[in-house]
Amino acid sequence: MAKLVGIDLGTTFSAIAYLNEKGKPGVIEFDNGKKTMPSVVAFDGEEIVIGETAQRSEYAASAIRRIKRKMGTDHSAELNGRKYSPEEISAFVLKEIKNRAEEAIGEKIKDVVITVPAYFNDNQRQATKNAGKIAGLNVLRIINEPTAASLAYGIKEDDDINVAVYDLGGGTFDVSVLNVADGIFEVISTAGDNQLGGEDFTRRIQDVITKKFTDETGIELSTDPLAMSKLYDAVETAKIELSAKNSARVKVPFITADEKGTHDIDFELTRGEFEKLISDYIERTIELTKQAVSDGKLGIDEIDRVILVGGSSRIPLVHKRVQELFGKSPDCTLNPEEVVAMGAAIQAGIVQGDLSGIVLVDVTPMSLGIEVENGYFVPIIERNTPIPTSAKRIFTTVADNQKSVDITIFQGESMYVENNITLGKFRLEGVRHAPKGDPRIEVTFELDVNGILNVRAMDLDSESAQGITIVNDSRLTDEQLQKLKEHHLKNYNEEIRKRKHLTTVLKQKTKAESIAAKIENSIPPAYRDSLIREEIAELLRSVEEAVVEIDVRKIEEAIDGLEFIYTELKAGNYQSSEKIA
Template sequence: MPKAVGIDLGTTNSVIAVMEGGRPEVIVNAEGARTTPSVVAYKGDERLVGQIARRQAALNPKATLFEVKRFIGRRWDEVREEAGRAPFTVKEGPGGSVRIEVNGKDLAPEQVSAEVLRKLVQDASAKLGEKIKDVVITVPAYFDNSQREATKQAGEIAGLNVLRVINEPTAAALAYGLEKKGNETVLVFDLGGGTFDVTILELGEGVFEVKSTSGDTHLGGADFDQRIVNWLASEFQKEHNFDLRKDPQALQRLIEAAEKAKIELSNASETTISLPFITFDPETRTPLHLERTLSRAKFEELTADLLRRVRQPVEQALADAKLGAKDIDEVILVGGSTRIPAVKRIVQDIIGKTPNESVNPDEAVALGAAVQAGIIQGDSSLGDIVLVDVTPLTLGVEVKGGMVAPMITRNTTVPAKKTEIYTTAENNQPGVEIVVLQGERPMAADNKSLGRFKLEGIPPMPAGRPQIEVTFDIDANGILHVTAKEKTSGKEASIRIENTTTLDKGDVDRMVREAEQNAEADKKRREKVEKRNNLDSLRVQALAQIDENANAPQDAKDRLKAAADEAEEAVRSDDDARIESAQKRLEEELRAFMTAGQGGGQDGQGGQPQASRQDDDVIDADFKPAE
């Protein structure tokens, strides 16, 4: 049975892991790295994913997409500000959804995320020697229904079978508590690239029970980076009267420099940000450079309001769990942004304990997802593990007067199911529109609408007579399913969902087909590059044989040299037929050269040399020297 894997689909970086010998292990990618940047670049018909995409971002800012997780499952009016900070074009899509424009084509965030998932799984399949299909994908605990559904759809577009969507802090707790035998109350503080979660769990005897969760889906490391970007841009504008944020290439370089500075300030008291040739003077066309020294104290001043925002979710989670700081046994830090010294200080100040740093903040979530995948597949090495999670936000319906009638309150254990009876407000009302909401505010307009469900065909009856049974059912993924029927008449009516931000089934199916077509095109491009590189490698080997065998007959050397020259021209032409012809001729001439005994002694075998190929050096649809 093929193994299931766990995937941490991160805002900045993503990680994939699998259970090996009873323990979760991270699977390195094709480049040999344990994390893969969640970056996708589009260059003509080619798609680059991961580090290779990140490297070319400054030269291709309009078509290099990053931090797309912040847009997945969101409405345009929720992300308008964040969209304006990106060097690429983010705009409003159908039904108030979000779309990213690249090379004249509109992409859904789910499509872009699917590219990252596909890269992770393809690399892992190559390492494990078996095709991976089944996955567990993590999401921030404070992701709402639309965001969870959209994440699941990203996996489907990538051609994967998503076994479960699991909360990131819960996954991290699984990784931390796998070998713990005693009872502990643990607070997981998860500050990643784009989101912030706080989850309190009770661990003991194989049971991982979530007591409460809170968070902020608009707070993450990218927001800290943005403060540095704004500071650099403002300082430069004061000096040169030019806003670098209006230049996509300059903005991309600022974003990369800001992230690097933030990381360096975790271990140093100050850092120098140097960006030569950041732009040109618009009048004289002379190059302009940016160089600034940023101290840790200044960084904390720039991010003071963000640092204050991490307090409230911690206090809310404690209150919802009915616990005090003294009741917390361990604080687990997850997410790269927890390395910021000021963040650690705040956590220690609130809880009164030094955070436990025994788990790798970059890998813990993926490791826990792998444990969950193992549990689902019945991995006997895990024993009996029970995971009890909760829903992060209250779910309800809109009732007369624009009020919210809660159906399932936040921090309710999932799966969960709740049924309530509603009725009509007017005589002979033929139908009702049930507005499903998610949030904690008492008025419907202040919460997020997940969809509008129309129940039609109600027989004519006086107001208050119809018995409309509405059922909310949250599955183990935290995804909501809603049904409704009119009981008095005994007749069930159909439900239609409108105006949701997630993709409908037709869109998902279309994107799956496009992904399969793209995968085939990528394979063909990869094979073409491989043929070209194999021929060029053979050409270099042939020339080396000529140099190393100076005493060989001149006519043999001339024929081999001519074949090598033809190979060089074929490589430059990029013509498949010409490459194949040149490869055949060069192999024949090299074989003849060595068979004659003129150049076969160098390897001690006298056999036919083959073009060298190193599969681990393949990166997407390109080749490069191993790093």
């Protein structure tokens, strides 16, 4: 019988775990004695090499690292003259780790649970699932890494407890807040940054050393892939040493040469200097942690337990800042590089019915919704909603006798669609011919346990319907990802506040336009040359301004003005200033 496993598909390292005969998770040790495998792919002639071999300096020019950061984008990597998608590169990693595990345990592997960062969007989750399929695996479930870690810790307290999982890996950061009671693990909020991790710390040190070397020798190392690869590895080693020592040396002999001879790098870095270099990154994780606790409607003092996950959580500054934030020492008793894979194996056992008494309730990390007029984003499923879930909202048309409507699906927190992630688009035909604002278009979102989205739209009058399953066709460029990240950091709180009023404003706009149409049809012949139309136009301009500003009071005042004109016209009492000849 094929073995059920959980795979932590990491940015820098990956691990695979399974349940033993007693139902306990264990990370599989490979024939080389290691329990993790580098997530690196390279070419050796016509042969693809993966893992430790691909890390060797001779493959520096072709090695593909950190492909996880590109999942769900249109990025492609070139190997031996052929372009590969991030899914294909990840599939090489998944297939290799599967093969190693099969050799180690002597059993075939088919069904898997794969973990992803909690803040992965729908495109990235679908891309991860596709990578599993390409690797020949049956992906039972996609679950969030912090959630998996909480399962591995096996929290069994009788009382309800709130747990914060701080997960700082090689390439991503996530934090999740869970409530655990009676075997039910309920994620109540999550936050994170898919472009922040230990490799950023390594790069920052590398940049400092490279600049110093260039200043001293006049040689630009950044244009030499082999030299940069050697330096990166040396910096990574020193960074790890600094978790246990107060200083470390970055030594790379014969890193390059010029007419004066060979050059070495010998750079001493203290823990204090390292902490100064990365302090802004660590503070970013602390702010995201505060956000997750706040989103969970909890206070910092209501967190009963804190768990550290990910290799970069070993950094003393991380431990110190997390402890200062929560006022309690974080739990890191399990190996932070293995705990996610262990939790994934537990989830595999739950899905297949091999484990009982545990229920996992996860959440969606970002809001899901559609575009409405003026380029606004209206959420249908809000962020941190437990999954699986479904939700529906009623929309309408924006033009008279509109025959079709375009449904464009986005994911994100900005009230403007241009700042969110496009997931897909479809057209609903056969809309009932009627004045704008009259048809009722019901849009339904269904999000499954893997975070995969299905969307359906139906005209409730004509019963015409159309739908789409998001299959990762719309991908983001690296530049778009960076733009979204920067916008989110700068405008998140203000836009969340405004977005709460958006639906009200849009409904009121439709109401204002409907009243204006009634007024137009009610103007008696005697008033054709009056200033009524100019007054209506001025009020409608005010309505448009209110929509742009998301100003509820302003649009209500404009509606009051339109209703006054309509009421007076109907009563025959309306007096308007006559035009001067």
